[in-house]
Every structure is written in C-alpha cells, then in structure tokens.
Amino acid sequence: MARESHLETTIGKSLVSTIADAKVLMVGAGGIGCELLKNLVMSGFKNIEVIDLDTIDLSNLNRQFLFQKQHIKKSKAHIAKASALAFNPNVNIISRHQNIKEQEFSVDWFKSFDLVMNALDNLDARRHVNKMCLAANVPLVESGTAGYLGQVTIIQKDKTECFDCQPKETPKTFPVCTIRSTPSTPIHCIVWAKSYLFGLLFGNAEDDDDETLSKEDSGNEETAKELAALAQEAQALKAILASADTEGFAKRVFDKVFHTDIQRLRSMEDMWKSRKPPTPLKYDDIMNTTEDLQKAMYATTLESGTLKDQRVWTLRETVEVFSDSLLTLTSRLKIMRETDAEASVQFDKDDSETLDFVTATANLRAHVYGIEEKSRFQVKAMAGNIIPAIATTNAIVAGMMVMLAFKILNKRIADCKTSYLVYGRHRPQLIVSEPLAKPNPKCYICRNSYIGLKIDTEKSTVQDLISLLEENAVQDVEIQENGRVIYDPDFDDNAGKTLASLELSEGKFVDVVDEDDRKIIVCLKHVDSAELGENKYEIEGDIEQALEQQTVMRQQLKEAQEAEATHEHQEDPDIIMSDVNKKRKHDEILSISETTEGPLKKTTLEGVAHPPVEDVAPLDGVGDGTSSAQAVDLDEVVIVDGKSIDVVILD
Numbered sequence: 001m002a003r004e005s006h007l008e009t010t011i012g013k014s015l016v017s018t019i020a021d022a023k024v025l026m027v028g029a030g031g032i033g034c035e036l037l038k039n040l041v042m043s044g045f046k047n048i049e050v051i052d053l054d055t056i057d058l059s060n061l062n063r064q065f066l067f068q069k070q071h072i073k074k075s076k077a078h079i080a081k082a083s084a085l086a087f088n089p090n091v092n093i094i095s096r097h098q099n100i101k102e103q104e105f106s107v108d109w110f111k112s113f114d115l116v117m118n119a120l121d122n123l124d125a126r127r128h129v130n131k132m133c134l135a136a137n138v139p140l141v142e143s144g145t146a147g148y149l150g151q152v153t154i155i156q157k158d159k160t161e162c163f164d165c166q167p168k169e170t171p172k173t174f175p176v177c178t179i180r181s182t183p184s185t186p187i188h189c190i191v192w193a194k195s196y197l198f199g200l201l202f203g204n205a206e207d208d209d210d211e212t213l214s215k216e217d218s219g220n221e222e223t224a225k226e227l228a229a230l231a232q233e234a235q236a237l238k239a240i241l242a243s244a245d246t247e248g249f250a251k252r253v254f255d256k257v258f259h260t261d262i263q264r265l266r267s268m269e270d271m272w273k274s275r276k277p278p279t280p281l282k283y284d285d286i287m288n289t290t291e292d293l294q295k296a297m298y299a300t301t302l303e304s305g306t307l308k309d310q311r312v313w314t315l316r317e318t319v320e321v322f323s324d325s326l327l328t329l330t331s332r333l334k335i336m337r338e339t340d341a342e343a344s345v346q347f348d349k350d351d352s353e354t355l356d357f358v359t360a361t362a363n364l365r366a367h368v369y370g371i372e373e374k375s376r377f378q379v380k381a382m383a384g385n386i387i388p389a390i391a392t393t394n395a396i397v398a399g400m401m402v403m404l405a406f407k408i409l410n411k412r413i414a415d416c417k418t419s420y421l422v423y424g425r426h427r428p429q430l431i432v433s434e435p436l437a438k439p440n441p442k443c444y445i446c447r448n449s450y451i452g453l454k455i456d457t458e459k460s461t462v463q464d465l466i467s468l469l470e471e472n473a474v475q476d477v478e479i480q481e482n483g484r485v486i487y488d489p490d491f492d493d494n495a496g497k498t499l500a501s502l503e504l505s506e507g508k509f510v511d512v513v514d515e516d517d518r519k520i521i522v523c524l525k526h527v528d529s530a531e532l533g534e535n536k537y538e539i540e541g542d543i544e545q546a547l548e549q550q551t552v553m554r555q556q557l558k559e560a561q562e563a564e565a566t567h568e569h570q571e572d573p574d575i576i577m578s579d580v581n582k583k584r585k586h587d588e589i590l591s592i593s594e595t596t597e598g599p600l601k602k603t604t605l606e607g608v609a610h611p612p613v614e615d616v617a618p619l620d621g622v623g624d625g626t627s628s629a630q631a632v633d634l635d636e637v638v639i640v641d642g643k644s645i646d647v648v649i650l651d
C-alpha cells in the first residue's frame with residue numbers, strides 16, 4: 001500500500017487507477033526487457049503480458065538481473081515473470097515462451113492491449129510489431145540501446161513516424177577482393193574466416209554469397225580473372241574435403257589455405273606493388289617448432305595468468321585450435337548430414353567450436369598478411385557484430401519507457417517526445433529530446449489504411465475477394481502479398497484458386513491497390529462459412545473511410561514529392577548544411593560507440609529505433625554547459641551538476 005500511496009502522491013490518483021486497469025504487452029525479456037518488467041511491476045501496472053522466444057544464457061547474467069545462474073537454459077519469459085512477481089506479487093503477469101511473429105498473435109490479439117512496449121534486439125521483429133500495432137491502432141513504445149547510446153520513442157498510427165518511416169542503415173559491406181586477396185585490417189580477416197572459409201568448409205556450396213561481401217568491384221577485368229582463380233581454389237579445397245576421414249586432414253586443409261593459395265596470390269606481382277605481400281605458412285614448420293622458439297620467432301607474448309580467451313594465442317596454439325575445431329566441426333557436419341544431406345553448420349558467436357575455428361583461421365590469415373592478431377574475446381565481439389551492452393544504459397532507457405507509458409495512458413501523446421541517451425558529449429547533459437516526428441508521407445508501411453476481413457479462406461477464391469472489394473467500391477484492383485503478385489488485370493491465373501491454396505490464410509496481410517493507386521491493407525481472418533451465414537464475408541473497419549484517407553495521403557505524398565523536387569532544384573544551402581550537420585552528429589555518435597569496451601551484446605545501431613537525428617538541439621533552458629544547475633525542457637528530466645539526474649514527472 002505504501003508503494004501505491006507514494007505513486008499517487010507523485011502522479012495522481014486517477015493516473016494510478018488508469019495504469020492499474022491498463023493491459024500492457026512487453027515484447028522481449030532481455031537486457032531492456034528485464035529492467036522494464038521490474039519497473040512496470042514497481043510502478044502500478046497490474047496486467048502485463050511478456051513474450052520472449054529465447055532461453056537464458058550465461059552471457060545474459062551480467063545485465064539481465066531477473067536471471068540467475070540456476071536459470072540458465074530456462075525460458076526468459078517464464079523466469080522474468082517469476083522474478084518480477086517476487087518484487088510485487090499483486091500483479092497479473094502472463095508469460096509466453098514464443099516468437100511474437102507466430103500466427104496466433106493476430107491483429108485482434110494486439111488490439112486487446114492498451115499499450116505495447118518493445119524491448120527487442122533485431123529489425124525483423126521490430127518491423128513486425130510496428131506493423132501489427134499500426135494495423136491494430138495500438139500505441140507502441142519503441143526502445144533501443146547500443147553501448148552507451150539509447151533511445152526511446154512512441155509510435156501511434158497517423159500521429160507519429162512509424163518504425164519504417166526512415167530507412168535503416170544497411171550492414172557494412174566489403175569489396176570481395178579485399179576480403180579474399182588483399183586484407184589490411186583484422187576485421188577483413190575475420191569476415192574472410194566467418195563468411196568465406198567457414199561457409200566453404202561447413203556450409204552448402206552455393207551459399208558463400210554473404211551479405212558482407214559486395215561485388216561492386218567485379219566489373220573490372222583483372223578482378224574478374226582473380227575471382228575466377230579464387231573459384232578454382234574453392235573447388236580444390238572441396239576435393240580435399242572428400243578426404244576428411246583420413247589421417248592428416250587438418251594439415252592438408254592448412255597447407256592448401258595458408259600455403260598453396262597464398263603462394264599463388266604472392267605470385268601476382270602487380271597486386272603487391274604498393275602493398276606488403278603475404279608470407280605463406282606451413283603446418284609442419286609450426287608444429288615442429290618448440291613454444292620457446294615460437295615466441296622468439298613470432299614475438300607473440302604468452303602472459304601467464306591471463307585468461308586464454310583474452311590474450312592473443314601463440315602461432316602454435318592457433319594451429320592447434322585450428323586443427324581441433326576443424327576436426328570437431330567436420331564430424332559434427334557429417335553426423336548432421338546423415339539425416340539431412342543439405343545440412344550445414346552455422347557460425348554462432350556463442351557456439352564455442354565455431355568461434356574457435358573463426359578465431360584461429362582469422363588470426364592465421366592475419367599472421368600471413370602481417371596484420372594485428374586478436375584475442376578470442378575480441379574476435380567474438382567483432383564477428384558477432386557486437387557493441388558492448390551496458391546495464392545502466394538499459395536501465396535508463398527502461399525508465400524512460402515507463403514515463404512515456406504514463407503519458408500515453410494519461411492521453412497526453414502530444415506531449416511525448418523521442419529521447420536519446422547521448423553519453424560522452426562535452427555538455428553535462430545525458431538525455432536530449434526532440435518532438436515526435438510526423439509520419440513520412442512516402443512510408444510504405446504506415447501510410448496505408450488497414451481493414452480486417454473475416455472470410456472462409458478455404459472456400460473463397462481470389463475472384464470472390466475481387467468481387468467483394470468491388471461491392472465495396474474498390475475497383476480495378478491489384479493484389480499482392482509480401483511482394484508476391486496474386487492478381488492484376490494482366491495476370492489472372494490465380495483468379496479461380498482458393499485463398500488458402502495461395503497461402504492467403506489467417507493473419508496474412510494482403511495489399512490491395514485500386515485504380516487510383518490507393519492502397520488498403522486487408523488483414524485476413526479465417527472464419528468457417530457456416531459461421532458467416534448468408535454473408536460470405538464481414539469487413540471490420542470502414543472501407544469507404546479508408547479510401548478517403550488514402551486519397552488524402554496520396555495528395556500529401558504528391559505535395560512532399562513536389563516540395564522535394566523544388567528543394568533539389570534550388571539547392572538550398574540551409575538544407576545542404578543541415579545534412580552535413582546530421583552526418584557529423586551521426587559520425588560523432590558512432591565514434592563514441594566504437595571506443596567503448598565492456599560486456600558483449602549483439603545489438604547494433606541498426607537495431608536502434610531511429611538513427612539519432614538532429615544535432616543536439618539547443619533546448620530551451622539549456623545554458624552553455626558551465627552553469628551547475630540547468631533546467632532542461634525535457635518535461636521529465638532535470639539535470640543537476642552535470643553528474644546526477646533528478647527525474648521529475650509533471651502531471
């Protein structure tokens with residue numbers, strides 16, 4: 001009771017009662033999720049549903065404080081529930097050990113919540129929840145952290161930008177030849193080991209087309225020749241793989257990859273005119289040398305007392321790890337292929353044998369090219385595309401999420417802001433905020449109108465769907481599902497097929513575009529025809545209104561495009577400047593995250609809801625950074641001294 005009376009004094013009785021009645025969905029019970037669930041049960045929320053598909057890993061325990069050692073391998077969602085109930089048993093928590101993308105989590109299910117809160121770590125799941133919340137018209141609190149950086153915002157259909165309104169950064173790519181022939185940094189060697197050699201040895205022959213390699217430079221004739229030679233080498237390696245069961249296999253692979261192939265590359269003199277050529281390595285030369293000699297020869301330090309994970313291995317140790325992991329993974333693959341001829345082993349930073357192999361081969365390659373070698377711990381971070389996860393960043397972000405939740409439930413969406421945690425700036429200001437952005441008129445996700453359609457997907461055909469749309473004034477339609485054309489006036493092959501036979505079943509989103517290019521997204525809900533009775537279908541929502549809304553949106557898009565064309569024409573110097581500023585800010589934030597060290601986490605900036613936008617706004621009330629007490633117009637955050645933060649909630 002005392003807890004609630006404090007809350008009432010702080011935010012008022014009526015909001016406390018609204019919070020107690022609200023039903024909240026929390027997606028993800030990892031770094032942010034654990035903090036968030038603890039906050040929710042401690043701040044008056046009484047009805048919480050938590051979903052996470054994963055189990056607890058040892059590496060989670062340094063920051064996911066609802067989990068302890070004895071919980072390893074158990075469901076994150078279930079354990080998070082049990083631990084949170086210990087904080088406050090008077091809360092109704094439903095936990096689900098499932099993927100949020102499962103079909104049973106339909107638009108109607110999303111509609112049953114007053115609020116959804118994302119504590120996820122990947123774009124795919126975030127995009128999915130974004131779309132479901134737009135379709136269900138439920139407000140979404142979106143969050144993300146990357147090292148010391150974090151951000152929190154809200155997404156509300158037609159009122160704010162959605163998760164997909166701004167393009168997200170694509171993963172970094174490297175030219176093929178840098179990776180395969182002329183590496184110059186440790187990451188080039190790691191990408192080669194993880195995305196090329198690993199795939200060749202333990203994957204399917206065709207899938208060495210990793211996203212981290214770009215073929216942009218393959219137009220040039222020299223490069224094309226080099227790629228052809230590399231392809232031949234790959235074939236030769238596959239021939240060696242056929243002898244995996246025989247004595248000396250590891251030595252044969254080693255000598256092929258680090259001696260024969262390197263010698264061939266070395267013989268291409270043009271390539272080394274302005275670069276240091278690589279030095280081939282021979283298995284026997286290394287294994288026949290003693291450890292002492294190794295140290296003298298290769299100047300690798302073996303500091304006793306340092307964990308093997310955290311120091312660079314000697315060359316001999318590296319070769320030993322190479323041999324052991326190669327043999328283990330080869331026999332693992334053999335067993336897998338007994339039941340599935342197409343099976344492959346995937347790299348996973350938490351799978352110790354795959355990490356061993358990538359660390360050893362990346363370092364052997366680095367050695368050959370005279371590049372700095374890395375510890376297994378460092379390779380894990382780099383190969384897993386990892387930015388350190390900081391428990392306090394997650395805690396601050398989870399705190400800000402709850403404050404946004406308070407405002408949303410208090411019907412004050414207009415007062416919500418996007419907040420960024422920007423550690424490492426010279427100003428004594430940790431959190432900066434900016435007003436919520438309006439939807440991007442060009443967005444393919446939120447600038448659509450959603451309607452629900454109850455229909456017997458087993459019996460109704462595409463033609464039935466077209467007819468019912470026509471009955472509702474949607475004429476000359478084109479129908480697509482997830483980029484797949486189902487029907488258009490020039491492609492009617494599917495007209496007589498049932499929806500279900502085209503996998504248009506319960507929960508699927510179908511894009512319908514009419515003669516005026518207005519797009520409506522139809523969420524299918526399978527209902528048996530017997531239940532539907534005489535009406536063969538039932539529409540949820542107002543199609544006419546949706547079409548009108550689409551007309552307005554088309555007009556807005558046209559205006560935005562015209563405005564853009566005029567700007568481009570005039571080359572407005574202010575606009576150019578603002579782009580430069582944005583880039584500078586972005587680079588600055590990235591450089592902060594690059595210099596951070598700490599525990600590991602795979603969330604990258606791409607996982608954060610929006611790339612940090614404007615330069616840190618000179619917010620109202622912020623001084624020049626020299627004053628010791630600054631009032632910041634953040635509504636809920638006041639920074640004192642530049643050191644401590646007082647959180648004040650203004651009702």
Ligand SMILES: Nc1ncnc2c1ncn2[C@@H]1O[C@H](COP(=O)(O)OP(=O)(O)OP(=O)(O)O)[C@@H](O)[C@H]1O
Pocket residue numbers: 027028029030031032033051052053054057059060076098099100101119120121122125389600601602603
């Ligand atoms: N589609 C999904 N459905 C349900 N939960 C998901 C989905 N995708 C991701 N998650 C969960 O979101 C959480 C994100 O938490 P976090 O970013 O801390 O990642 P983590 O996996 O715990 O940490 P790490 O990646 O560093 O091992 C994870 O627990 C993950 O299982």
Ligand SMILES: [Zn+2]
Pocket residue numbers: 161162163164165166439440443444445446447
């Ligand atoms: Zn959008």
